[in-house]
Amino acid sequence: MKNWLQLLLVFALVLLLAACGGQEDSAEENAENDNTEQTSETTDQEGASEENTTLTVGASNVPHAEILEFATDLLAEEGIDLQIETFNDYVIPNQALSEEEIDANYFQHIPYLEGQIEEHGYDFVNAGGVHIEPIGVYSQEYGSLDELPDGAEVLMSSSVADHGRILMMLEEEGLITLDEEVDGVNATIEDIVENPKNLEFTANIEPAMLLQAYQNGEGDAVLINSNFAIDNGLDPQEDSITLESGEDNPYVNIIAVRSGDENNEEIQTLLEVLRSDEVKTFIEEEYEGAVLPVSSDAETSDDQ
Structure with missing residues (x-):
């Protein structure tokens, strides 16, 4: 009788140890899976951040910065993280562009840009027009x-x-x-x-x-x-x-960049987004004629 009881106790002990071991293995496996998922998520986030290009654009508060703000999510979908630097005058944005503090600016029309180039010797070009402010x-x-x-x-x-x-x-x-x-x-x-x-x-x-x-x-x-x-x-x-009438108006507000940057992919993407139907609709609805969007064939540096 004692032998049977001893065998039962040993068998029970073996089952208990096996169960505990299985729980530990399962816990370790779950922890490993969690770590793998977290590592994967971190890698994905780092990869997404590395894939996106940061583009810094200087702009006047209204309407330029507001238009850029609306376009931020659209640009993010195209792989561009837009950073907006606002300015309250017409002098500093070109200085900042010349000193490479920003990648582009959006505040001036073509005659003003040409005058600034003549006066200060800036090596800038007009990458393309976006809107007109009558x-x-x-x-x-x-x-x-x-x-x-x-x-x-x-x-x-x-x-x-x-x-x-x-x-x-x-x-x-x-x-x-x-x-x-x-x-x-x-x-x-x-x-x-x-x-x-x-x-x-x-x-x-x-x-x-x-x-x-x-x-x-x-x-x-x-x-x-x-x-x-x-x-x-x-x-x-x-x-x-x-x-002022917006028809055939040469005073289109433009994206200005340093010479040689006008064909950069991120600058071209910026222009495509700012001339998109979504942005045009925003301008028309937000400003009700006080700001007029231009078509994609607006004047560029090739026209100067």
Whole structure:
């Protein structure tokens, strides 16, 4: 009887040890599997990060940075991690691009870029256009250009690159006539040959300060770029007394890069995304005509 009891106890002990051993093996196997999965996930994440290219673009707050922000997810799908650096003036973005602090900038139109290249010797090119920001005429006192009195003071940007644009706009509205022998884009106040209302032009105000001049009631009419107007709560469509036409407008806002970078894959992808139907729809719906998207055949560096 004792022998049978001893055999049963030994058998039970063997089963117990086998069960414990099996649990330990299972636990070790599960731990190994967990480690393998975590390692795999980490490798995948590192691989995804390594595959994506970081692209740093300098931009004005409105609308440029807002458009880029909308495009961020679209660019991520194309393997580009977009970093946006915002600037509040028209000088530093080109300095930052020249000093290789950023890969591209998006804030200026073609005549301004050409003027900057001539003035500072920048080795930049226009990689392609994205949108147009019509200039609006604003007045605290008058509801239309026809109401402007004789001798009215017109405040305009100190940026020479905008003078021809503004004067062509006023000529289209019938307020002045420019010398026919002068290319309108390069026209200056001295090129006005007819001025029936004897308008007086003040052109020494920084672009960002025109909005303040308007709010302070300075001048009878103030010409303000849409980006500054929108950034300060004005609706160009509703608040301006007239708005520049976007048709055949040479003042398209562009992506500027250092010479040689215009054909880089990430720059071309950036342009493709910014000209995509998704981004065009965003611009149209967000700005309701105050910012106008351009087509993919907009002017590029080859046109300069």
